[in-house]
Amino acid sequence: MSVLWTFRVALSLALLAFGQIPKTKLIIDTDLFSDVDDAAALLVACGHPIAAPIGVMINYPSIYSALAASSILGYYCSSDVPVGLKRPYSNETFFDTWSYRLGEYASKVAYNWRHNALMPWGDVSSAWDPVELYRKLLSEADDHSVTIASIGFLDNLAELLSSPGDIYSPLSGHDLVKAKVEELVIMGGAYPCGYEYNFYGNNAPATALVVNNWPGPMTFSGSELGATVYSGARLTVEGPVGDPVKAAYRWYTGYNMSRSSWDPLTVLYAIEGRDGRNEWLPGNSLYPQKYLKLQMSETQAGDFLDDFYLDTATRAARK
Numbered sequence: 001m002s003v004l005w006t007f008r009v010a011l012s013l014a015l016l017a018f019g020q021i022p023k024t025k026l027i028i029d030t031d032l033f034s035d036v037d038d039a040a041a042l043l044v045a046c047g048h049p050i051a052a053p054i055g056v057m058i059n060y061p062s063i064y065s066a067l068a069a070s071s072i073l074g075y076y077c078s079s080d081v082p083v084g085l086k087r088p089y090s091n092e093t094f095f096d097t098w099s100y101r102l103g104e105y106a107s108k109v110a111y112n113w114r115h116n117a118l119m120p121w122g123d124v125s126s127a128w129d130p131v132e133l134y135r136k137l138l139s140e141a142d143d144h145s146v147t148i149a150s151i152g153f154l155d156n157l158a159e160l161l162s163s164p165g166d167i168y169s170p171l172s173g174h175d176l177v178k179a180k181v182e183e184l185v186i187m188g189g190a191y192p193c194g195y196e197y198n199f200y201g202n203n204a205p206a207t208a209l210v211v212n213n214w215p216g217p218m219t220f221s222g223s224e225l226g227a228t229v230y231s232g233a234r235l236t237v238e239g240p241v242g243d244p245v246k247a248a249y250r251w252y253t254g255y256n257m258s259r260s261s262w263d264p265l266t267v268l269y270a271i272e273g274r275d276g277r278n279e280w281l282p283g284n285s286l287y288p289q290k291y292l293k294l295q296m297s298e299t300q301a302g303d304f305l306d307d308f309y310l311d312t313a314t315r316a317a318r319k
Helices: 013-017 037-047 065-077 106-112 131-141 156-160 174-180 203-212 233-238 246-253 261-272 298-317
Strands: 002-007 023-029 051-058 081-085 146-151 181-187 218-221 277-282 289-294
Touching: 023 037, 023 131, 023 261, 037 051, 037 065, 037 146, 037 246, 037 261, 037 289, 037 298, 051 065, 051 131, 065 081, 065 106, 065 246, 081 131, 106 246, 131 156, 131 174, 146 261, 156 174, 156 203, 174 181, 181 203, 181 261, 218 261, 233 246, 233 298, 246 298
Parallel strands: 002 289, 023 051, 023 146, 051 081, 146 181, 181 218, 218 289
Antiparallel strands: 002 277
16 A cells, blocks of 8 residues: 655744654755755754654765765764765766856855864775665664665665675575565655655665655655745754855755755654655555655745754754
8 A cells, every 4th residue: 555644844942852753864865055955954964853864875076065964973973973975986076057047056065064074084994884884884773773764866775775695694685675674764756656856766676666666655855845845044044153054045045045854854754754644545565665845834844944953953952
């Protein structure tokens, strides 16, 4: 069966802070490079009281993507979270050839917050190979305890599924995922049908391999979910001086401008979005699949994210 899952993005920080809900072991697989909402998604993962990020995989092969992720993690007190970077990598930077309005931010965040980074400026030699890091983290985890949030291309996940046993586990990638992963949450596609860049823009065969062969529950966050949920502008105006995600939004969108919220909504669901209503739809899938719809308005969801960004940035600035 496939599932249409409707959820209300809601959070009681006071309740969660007192430990009444178990922490979500989270791996984020991100194309942090050409859109700034990936940076906001890392902020959400680092700032959420029940999130326990255990790894960040970069699926766009730019050294600045890994360096920027390293700087953001370090700033938000998550310097123990390892980073994997897709090979072969380059020193490519983003340039907006579509609208000529959006600015590059990854290299700037990486350089200006290099003192917070997990790796030296310009040197990504310590970044893990994503498949090796996946296999290490999953082999060390309890069964069905890890949630993966894919907010970019699916190359790393496709290679993980196809990987053989190694020093970390004798299991194949397929069987390791089946044993250890509770849920895969994918920002990709358009529902009930359509085209979306994460699925077709880089490696469509990798997308097909993951979607058709993933041995466990999958939840899809489509382009329609976050496209009109705007967030980030308040952070650029009200956020503390010295916050890297605030700076990223300023460099990318300009002062006091918001951006669609595809990735932070996806990560938010991956962490705590299971309290919702579901409606079963006909299907024959061996493993349950569902896609997300907002139950609150786009404005309410955007306001929630803006409040969350500011709260996390303010707390980080005090440390």
